[in-house]
Amino acid sequence: MKKISSAKNEIVKQWKKLLTKKGRMQTGRFLVEGEHLVEEALRAGATRELIVREGYEIPHAWKADEIDVIEVTESVAEALSETETAQGIFAVCQMKSDAAISRGSYLLLDRIQDPGNVGTMIRTADAAGFAGVIIGQGTVDVFNSKVLRSTQGSVFHLPIIQMELTEAIQALHEEGVKVIGTALEGAELYTGIEAAGPVGLLIGNEAQGVAAELLDHCDAKAYIPIRGKAESLNAAVAAGILLYHFAPAD
Amino acid sequence: MKKISSAKNEIVKQWKKLLTKKGRMQTGRFLVEGEHLVEEALRAGATRELIVREGYEIPHAWKADEIDVIEVTESVAEALSETETAQGIFAVCQMKSDAAISRGSYLLLDRIQDPGNVGTMIRTADAAGFAGVIIGQGTVDVFNSKVLRSTQGSVFHLPIIQMELTEAIQALHEEGVKVIGTALEGAELYTGIEAAGPVGLLIGNEAQGVAAELLDHCDAKAYIPIRGKAESLNAAVAAGILLYHFAPAD
Numbered sequence: 001m002k003k004i005s006s007a008k009n010e011i012v013k014q015w016k017k018l019l020t021k022k023g024r025m026q027t028g029r030f031l032v033e034g035e036h037l038v039e040e041a042l043r044a045g046a047t048r049e050l051i052v053r054e055g056y057e058i059p060h061a062w063k064a065d066e067i068d069v070i071e072v073t074e075s076v077a078e079a080l081s082e083t084e085t086a087q088g089i090f091a092v093c094q095m096k097s098d099a100a101i102s103r104g105s106y107l108l109l110d111r112i113q114d115p116g117n118v119g120t121m122i123r124t125a126d127a128a129g130f131a132g133v134i135i136g137q138g139t140v141d142v143f144n145s146k147v148l149r150s151t152q153g154s155v156f157h158l159p160i161i162q163m164e165l166t167e168a169i170q171a172l173h174e175e176g177v178k179v180i181g182t183a184l185e186g187a188e189l190y191t192g193i194e195a196a197g198p199v200g201l202l203i204g205n206e207a208q209g210v211a212a213e214l215l216d217h218c219d220a221k222a223y224i225p226i227r228g229k230a231e232s233l234n235a236a237v238a239a240g241i242l243l244y245h246f247a248p249a250d
Numbered sequence: 251m252k253k254i255s256s257a258k259n260e261i262v263k264q265w266k267k268l269l270t271k272k273g274r275m276q277t278g279r280f281l282v283e284g285e286h287l288v289e290e291a292l293r294a295g296a297t298r299e300l301i302v303r304e305g306y307e308i309p310h311a312w313k314a315d316e317i318d319v320i321e322v323t324e325s326v327a328e329a330l331s332e333t334e335t336a337q338g339i340f341a342v343c344q345m346k347s348d349a350a351i352s353r354g355s356y357l358l359l360d361r362i363q364d365p366g367n368v369g370t371m372i373r374t375a376d377a378a379g380f381a382g383v384i385i386g387q388g389t390v391d392v393f394n395s396k397v398l399r400s401t402q403g404s405v406f407h408l409p410i411i412q413m414e415l416t417e418a419i420q421a422l423h424e425e426g427v428k429v430i431g432t433a434l435e436g437a438e439l440y441t442g443i444e445a446a447g448p449v450g451l452l453i454g455n456e457a458q459g460v461a462a463e464l465l466d467h468c469d470a471k472a473y474i475p476i477r478g479k480a481e482s483l484n485a486a487v488a489a490g491i492l493l494y495h496f497a498p499a500d
Binding site for chain 1: 370373374375376377378379380402403404407408474476477478479480481482483484486487488489490491494497498
């Protein structure tokens with residue numbers, strides 16, 4: 001097994017670049033940390049290398065025999081870690097870029113800013129049985145470590161497609177999929193919207209909502225009623241309510 | 251206006267005690283920080299004192315003329331702050347302890363551990379039009395600053411009742427309110443549960459769910475289906491889906 005004991009080692013520098021959006025864009029790779037995420041990455045066949053802290057024992061159940069394993073010292077592990085209590089296990093993963101839109105239900109994200117919200121929305125879309133998640137420009141980078149952690153592994157379960165949302169809406173329309181955007185003005189109560197087949201559900205920025213030019217392309221505009229004195233819902237909760245309401249039937 | 255310039259001042263020490271659960275329990279008071287929460291506290295009539303950092307101008311719209319205002323130095327404000335970017339405005343608030351259960355829909359929380367989850371659930375219960383939130387023993391303290399921030403002010407909008415959940419369920423039953431507990435085993439699909447009138451919705455610990463002895467007293471047990479490969483839903487998202495599904499009709 002290869003072993004690296006200096007955080008200044010060239011390989012470590014390459015890994016550290018994966019902690020930045022630029023580094024991830026240039027390489028098409030990203031880094032995940034922690035047992036649960038690494039296990040999900042292995043199961044999805046997304047792993048290129050495993051990085052383990054000295055003394056960490058790779059569980060037999062992982063069937064990681066054919067994956068390169070590189071052992072690192074505590075200090076290198078700390079240099080790579082973005083969590084408070086590092087578990088000493090990382091995986092270098094490959095982004096999938098071949099996903100395409102097919103007839104099915106998709107969650108579309110327009111400029112969502114909070115990493116926890118994006119991760120939780122991906123997790124909920126997975127749980128609700130959606131076919132994939134489409135990420136427009138301006139949404140926080142999906143391969144950011146906070147997003148990855150909040151997905152709880154769902155980032156490996158369904159296609160995450162990065163594309164212009166106007167193109168995505170057009171592609172969904174070509175597949176006969178109705179697109180529902182969330183809006184406050186000129187919108188219908190979400191429970192009153194008919195959606196028998198698959199849907200594209202378009203969720204917008206936490207403060208500004210969905211961009212007007214995207215709403216123009218939607219087949220329906222939905223709102224969730226606020227009945228008490230609250231000003232708004234948490235964005236991930238709002239997405240969850242709509243995802244389950246419009247979820248594909250069993 | 252009174253002014254305090256030392257963090258060792260006796261009054262500051264009393265305020266700092268409100269940052270601990272023990273201090274809050276002993277005094278029946280709690281501290282909120284930041285413009286939005288302070289404004290909501292004032293509107294709810296819960297404020298006893300305002301604490302402002304030197305130079306902070308209290309908005310006229312707040313109508314805070316009859317509230318004691320104490321000016322503090324930057325260092326005192328920092329000693330009180332639990333946020334990264336302090337806004338320099340705090341309020342000492344009085345807990346309400348006279349709330350009682352009446353016929354209506356309530357959210358009941360059994361041992362929820364994450365402050366953000368508890369705060370978001372209170373916010374969502376408010377938005378969905380629930381009459382109040384009932385907090386059982388073992389749930390994280392509602393007056394903890396992270397919970398307060400996550401409520402986005404909803405902690406001031408609806409009664410937050412701390413009581414034994416078995417007693418709460420009994421009180422709801424006496425009012426003719428059906429209580430629905432969340433469970434994985436022996437539970438019905440949530441969309442299949444009939445609930446024409448008000449409901450008590452009982453949500454359990456993030457990992458262990460609702461305690462078995464509480465489920466025994468419920469009228470129905472509900473589960474949310476997981477259709478994809480996700481293992482579970484975020485607890486606040488799950489609560490949001492159920493709160494809106496069982497929300498009181500308009």
